[in-house]
Amino acid sequence: MLKMENIDGFLREMERYAREHEVPILTEAARPVFSQTVRRTAPLRILELGTAIGYSALLALRESPGASLVTIERDAALAETAKAFLQRAGENYAARVTLLVGEAENLLPTLSGEFDFVFIDAAKSRYPDFWLGVQSLLAPRAVVVADNVLFRGLVEGEGSEAWPKHSYRTMVLRLREYLRIVRTAPGFRTEVFPEGDGMAVSWRDE
Ligand SMILES: C[S@@+](CC[C@H](N)C(=O)[O-])C[C@H]1O[C@@H](n2cnc3c(N)ncnc32)[C@H](O)[C@@H]1O
Incomplete structure (x- = not known):
């Protein structure tokens, strides 16, 4: 089992693994925004859509020692890798994680209770559906x-005026829809951080 002070080294190992195996995880630029938002929220129940190898899950748990986390991954092989990493991180982490394997859109309706932190990081073309799917689960x-x-600057701002090329079109249009939904959602305040590929943080203020 890893001691708390060794978790940073373990996260570096996961970053190397992700690089070598071309698994997309939180970019270096986006990590501080993510970590600070977790710290600021001090969540007790976290829900993550898109586990990959468990990197952001572990980061979130490092930043919120009192939290438990439910994470959903559709790729069974990646989920196995995540499970192995979490086990190696030790009981203090593994025991706090419930990893569900399947499509987030199918598994969300099976969840219950309230989550105070939700991280959407799965299929980008499904973000509006994920937003709707988590509403009844929010504290x-x-x-x-x-x-x-902001997907490669194609979603909004300078350089996004051109009609996105065919392979990205649905994704870009859905991400624009997501931003429109969160910015106009009653009871929410949204800030979009440009770091990395763009991170939208929507606080429920009710
Ligand atoms: C960007 S990666 C997640 C990275 C991870 N959150 C991190 O930063 O360490 C996106 C993951 O979402 C998974 N995924 C994509 N669509 C999904 C869906 N509909 N349901 C569940 N998982 C999905 C992919 O298999 C992939 O592993």
Whole structure:
């Protein structure tokens, strides 16, 4: 089992693994925004859509020692890798994680209770559906964080005026829809951080 002070080294090992195996995880630029948002929220129940190898899950748990986390991954092989990493991180982490294997859109309706921190980091073309799917699971003061919302600068701002090329079109249009939804959602305040690929943080203020 890893001692608390060794978790940073373990996260570096996971970053190397992700690089070598070309698994997309939180970019270096986006990590501080993510970590600070977790710290600021001090969540007790975290929900993550898109586990990959468990990197952001572990980071979130490092930043919120009292929290438990439910994470959903559709790729069974990646989920196995995540499980192995979490086990190696030790009981203090592994015991706090419930890893569900399957499509987030199918598993969300099976969840119950309230989450005070939701991290959306799965299929970008499904973000509007994920937003809808988590609404009934949100605590009154929840925060919903979505990664990659500016997708390579194609979603909004300078350089996004051209009609996106065919292979990205659906994704870009759905990400624009996501930003429109969160910015106009009653009871939420949203800030979009440009770091990395863009991270939308929506605080529920009710
Ligand atoms: C960007 S990666 C997640 C990275 C991870 N959150 C991190 O930063 O360490 C996205 C993951 O979402 C998974 N995924 C994509 N669509 C999904 C869906 N509909 N349901 C569940 N998982 C999905 C992919 O298999 C992939 O592993």
